[in-house]
Amino acid sequence: MSDDDQTYSAAAEVGMVRQRRSRLQRIRIGLKSAPPTAWFGMIVILCYLFVAAFANFIAPYGEADTSFPAYLEWGAQGHVFGTDQIGRDIFSRLVYGARNTIGIALVTTLLSFLIGGSFGLMAAINRSWLDQILSRLVDVLMAIPGLIFALMLLSIFGSSTIGLIIIIALLDSTRVFRLTRAVSLNVVVMDYVEAAKLRGEGLAWIMRREILPNIMPPLVAEFGLRFCFVFLTIAALSFLGVGIQPPTADWGSMVRDNASLIQFVRPWMAADSFGANWARLIEDLKLASPPLLAAGAIALLTIAVNFVVDWFLHKTSGLKE
Amino acid sequence: MTDERNRGAKGDILLDMRDVVIDGYSDERWHEIIKGVSLTLNRGEVLGLIGESGAGKSTLGLAAMGFARPGCRLTSGSITFDGMELRSTRESDKRKLWGTRIAYVAQSAAAAFNPAHKLIDQTIEATMRLGTVSKAEAQADAIELYRAMQLPDADTIGFRYPHQVSGGQLQRAMTAMAMTARPDLIIFDEPTTALDVTTQVEVLAAMRDAVERFNTAAIYITHDLAVVAQMANRIMVLRYGEEMEQAETRKMLSAPEHPYTKSLWSVRSIQKKAETSDDYILEIKDLDAAYGKGKNVLHDVSIAVPRGKTVAIVGESGSGKSTTARVVTGLLPQNRGEVLFNGEALPPELKNRKKDQLQKIQMIYQMADTAMNPRQTVADIIGRPLEFYLGLKGKAKEDRIVSLLEMIELDESFYDRLPNELSGGQKQRICIARALAAEPELIICDEVTSALDQIVQEGILKLLMRLQKELGVTYIFITHDIATVQAISDEIVVMYQGAVVEQGLKTEIMSPPHPEYTQLLLSSVPEMDPDWLTNLLDGRAKAG
Numbered sequence: 001m002s003d004d005d006q007t008y009s010a011a012a013e014v015g016m017v018r019q020r021r022s023r024l025q026r027i028r029i030g031l032k033s034a035p036p037t038a039w040f041g042m043i044v045i046l047c048y049l050f051v052a053a054f055a056n057f058i059a060p061y062g063e064a065d066t067s068f069p070a071y072l073e074w075g076a077q078g079h080v081f082g083t084d085q086i087g088r089d090i091f092s093r094l095v096y097g098a099r100n101t102i103g104i105a106l107v108t109t110l111l112s113f114l115i116g117g118s119f120g121l122m123a124a125i126n127r128s129w130l131d132q133i134l135s136r137l138v139d140v141l142m143a144i145p146g147l148i149f150a151l152m153l154l155s156i157f158g159s160s161t162i163g164l165i166i167i168i169a170l171l172d173s174t175r176v177f178r179l180t181r182a183v184s185l186n187v188v189v190m191d192y193v194e195a196a197k198l199r200g201e202g203l204a205w206i207m208r209r210e211i212l213p214n215i216m217p218p219l220v221a222e223f224g225l226r227f228c229f230v231f232l233t234i235a236a237l238s239f240l241g242v243g244i245q246p247p248t249a250d251w252g253s254m255v256r257d258n259a260s261l262i263q264f265v266r267p268w269m270a271a272d273s274f275g276a277n278w279a280r281l282i283e284d285l286k287l288a289s290p291p292l293l294a295a296g297a298i299a300l301l302t303i304a305v306n307f308v309v310d311w312f313l314h315k316t317s318g319l320k321e
Numbered sequence: 322m323t324d325e326r327n328r329g330a331k332g333d334i335l336l337d338m339r340d341v342v343i344d345g346y347s348d349e350r351w352h353e354i355i356k357g358v359s360l361t362l363n364r365g366e367v368l369g370l371i372g373e374s375g376a377g378k379s380t381l382g383l384a385a386m387g388f389a390r391p392g393c394r395l396t397s398g399s400i401t402f403d404g405m406e407l408r409s410t411r412e413s414d415k416r417k418l419w420g421t422r423i424a425y426v427a428q429s430a431a432a433a434f435n436p437a438h439k440l441i442d443q444t445i446e447a448t449m450r451l452g453t454v455s456k457a458e459a460q461a462d463a464i465e466l467y468r469a470m471q472l473p474d475a476d477t478i479g480f481r482y483p484h485q486v487s488g489g490q491l492q493r494a495m496t497a498m499a500m501t502a503r504p505d506l507i508i509f510d511e512p513t514t515a516l517d518v519t520t521q522v523e524v525l526a527a528m529r530d531a532v533e534r535f536n537t538a539a540i541y542i543t544h545d546l547a548v549v550a551q552m553a554n555r556i557m558v559l560r561y562g563e564e565m566e567q568a569e570t571r572k573m574l575s576a577p578e579h580p581y582t583k584s585l586w587s588v589r590s591i592q593k594k595a596e597t598s599d600d601y602i603l604e605i606k607d608l609d610a611a612y613g614k615g616k617n618v619l620h621d622v623s624i625a626v627p628r629g630k631t632v633a634i635v636g637e638s639g640s641g642k643s644t645t646a647r648v649v650t651g652l653l654p655q656n657r658g659e660v661l662f663n664g665e666a667l668p669p670e671l672k673n674r675k676k677d678q679l680q681k682i683q684m685i686y687q688m689a690d691t692a693m694n695p696r697q698t699v700a701d702i703i704g705r706p707l708e709f710y711l712g713l714k715g716k717a718k719e720d721r722i723v724s725l726l727e728m729i730e731l732d733e734s735f736y737d738r739l740p741n742e743l744s745g746g747q748k749q750r751i752c753i754a755r756a757l758a759a760e761p762e763l764i765i766c767d768e769v770t771s772a773l774d775q776i777v778q779e780g781i782l783k784l785l786m787r788l789q790k791e792l793g794v795t796y797i798f799i800t801h802d803i804a805t806v807q808a809i810s811d812e813i814v815v816m817y818q819g820a821v822v823e824q825g826l827k828t829e830i831m832s833p834p835h836p837e838y839t840q841l842l843l844s845s846v847p848e849m850d851p852d853w854l855t856n857l858l859d860g861r862a863k864a865g
Binding site for chain 1: 650651652671674676679683684686688691692693694695696697705706709710755759
């Protein structure tokens with residue numbers, strides 16, 4: 001160690017200073033350490049997004065094109081997955097369904113975060129009457145089972161796509177409100193927020209510049225989860241007939257419309273004579289494929305999003321094991 | 322409690338660490354934290370381990386137990402405890418040693434106790450695990466130890482929960498807990514850093530007594546030289562994971578050899594001539610204040626702050642120092658009394674204050690870590706007041722930020738760094754720059770140096786004094802550290818239980834006669850004299 005190490009200089013006082021990295025480098029390091037499940041999830045999500053974005057180029061027919069015979073088999077007359085009960089191409093409807101279902105779910109989730117997030121932040125900063133009013137209101141909304149409440153509102157206001165988005169977003173924003181409020185409370189007590197108040201900053205600045213950047217990780221993780229739930233809610237509502245209305249293709253209503261086809265699957269027939277009838281089982285499954293394909297699309301996306309969210313949560317929570 | 326273990330005679334080698342290398346994992350690779358340190362510790366001996374934060378003191382202390390923190394690994398070297406090589410000992414065997422033969426006393430006793438269990442149950446846990454004594458015997462022994470640690474109501478204090486006793490008492494209870502199994506070695510990791518000076522004296526005395534009485538060897542980790550001088554027989558100075566110097570305490574204090582050690586010793590050398598003036602920038606008159614609708618925590622506080630000078634407010638925690646600052650800044654509206662700034666009464670509520678009133682009074686916080694938004698760069702942090710108060714934009718703002726960085730002895734390379742890319746001292750400097758950016762007349766410094774190492778503290782204090790000379794800004798300096806007060810203040814205000822005990826020029830306050838509380842406070846400040854604690858206790862015993 002040389003002698004000039006002994007003279008004190010503030011700029012040279014390093015301690016354990018972390019190396020500066022650009023955002024791109026940090027992302028690359030993060031991706032490199034991602035587990036296979038997260039990779040699987042990301043690839044699946046990217047595929048879905050690609051399909052949703054380029055639906056009109058990928059789909060061979062229109063989503064509402066009924067000009068084919070009903071119940072065509074796989075591969076018959078160029079229909080990869082056959083046609084449904086009124087002669088629409090299943091594959092095309094699956095592709096368009098990706099756009100409609102994911103698109104609506106995304107808009108709904110964004111809206112619920114906008115509403116729940118901003119009110120949650122306000123409540124956390126205010127901590128007095130506003131917090132009380134908002135929190136109790138949210139308690140009341142959360143006390144009513146979500147699906148039943150949504151069904152009730154939809155039957156009052158009718159199920160247009162806009163109405164659907166607003167109602168689900170509002171109901172979902174209660175959970176976002178709670179989360180935002182809870183994580184912001186930890187940040188609001190920090191000295192830098194107090195310093196901003198002392199400086200005379202307004203509420204909007206404190207919310208946007210001081211608090212929001214520090215609560216992003218849990219919110220982003222929650223966004224992934226909420227997206228899945230919204231998606232499932234929409235599918236469930238469509239299945240019940242009050243969601244996205246025909247002829248718009250979406251996976252939930254595809255399951256409902258063709259649900260009766262499930263009865264063609266006869267696994268007991270295959271089980272009867274140990275393997276001899278596997279071919280028959282596969283034939284059955286092909287017959288029953290319209291609802292199963294749509295349900296599978298929902299399940300795959302849900303699993304993929306959850307894999308990514310799990311990884312992200314794990315990373316941001318600082319858990320090592 | 323009888324001890325059947327063969328203790329060995331005083332002076333035998335108990336712990337022998339040879340060329341210990343410890344690696345820590347960060348930034349995706351392993352770094353050497355401890356770079357080949359050797360130390361030997363005899364039975365009954367106390368070794369002081371000092372150095373700045375990040376020097377590797379705690380890591381080395383834990384290594385003496387054969388333990389590496391998560392993210393660290395013992396890479397090479399040997400650690401021999403009483404003839405046993407700890408590096409190759411199985412984890413389960415080491416666990417049997419810990420708590421019974423080697424004990425650890427952590428910095429924050431409040432965090433180390435389980436709030437859900439009574440003190441005594443936690444104290445006797447280690448001995449109960451040994452299974453050699455009954456619960457009643459163990460409890461009787463614990464009470465004996467509480468008495469040895471000079472805890473009040475030794476018979477009953479153990480049956481309280483951790484939150485029902487004070488911080489100093491908790492720290493002593495923790496030492497008692499470490500003592501229950503009569504370990505051969507205790508590691509004290511900054512046990513008094515979180516305590517007030519007046520409490521610190523009691524804890525130090527109790528710990529020193531206990532270590533002597535039970536012939537326990539100890540490693541005492543601290544960054545406070547004066548404290549280690551009271552406790553240790555031998556001192557080792559660490560820096561960047563390397564040993565700088567090691568010597569007997571007296572020799573080390575009187576004749577340090579290494580230049581780094583010398584620079585540590587010279588830290589308390591800042592001196593300032595006390596001056597005052599009749600031109601008051603801030604006058605606090607008959608202030609009463611309370612949190613919520615509770616009892617008043619400030620009683621009739623009146624303080625006058627002369628322009629361009631430094632007024633230090635001293636007192637232990639809970640004395641109302643910070644509360645006074647909160648009233649001045651407008652965070653806590655007072656119940657009675659008024660605050661005059663430049664002769665004009667400040668509105669009690671923050672939201673009623675005008676922008677230029679806010680601008681003229683700035684605040685610097687104790688924990689620079691939490692005072693800066695971790696997601697904003699240095700330029701954002703310093704630039705905001707420039708933009709907000711002075712309306713600077715674009716190039717003018719950039720230039721001003723750079724000149725402010727130079728003013729606090731940093732340079733342009735810090736412009737776009739984030740707070741976690743700065744060291745503790747640099748963070749505090751950025752906070753100072755943020756306060757200066759508003760071009761204030763009064764800066765309230767709330768314990769600004771107490772979270773920093775001594776050598777960094779000195780740098781910050783010098784910087785503050787230089788800025789005062791250059792810019793003529795007034796400081797209110799809130800602290801419990803008398804050394805800091807002596808270094809930089811013009812006037813001193815002593816507070817106790819929410820009231821002002823006395824106010825006056827530094828020279829007046831520091832020289833006798835003192836009111837009783839001031840006397841206690843001043844005499845409790847550790848001095849760099851190994852006999853200080855002994856003399857002080859003798860003196861107090863005679864007087865008491």
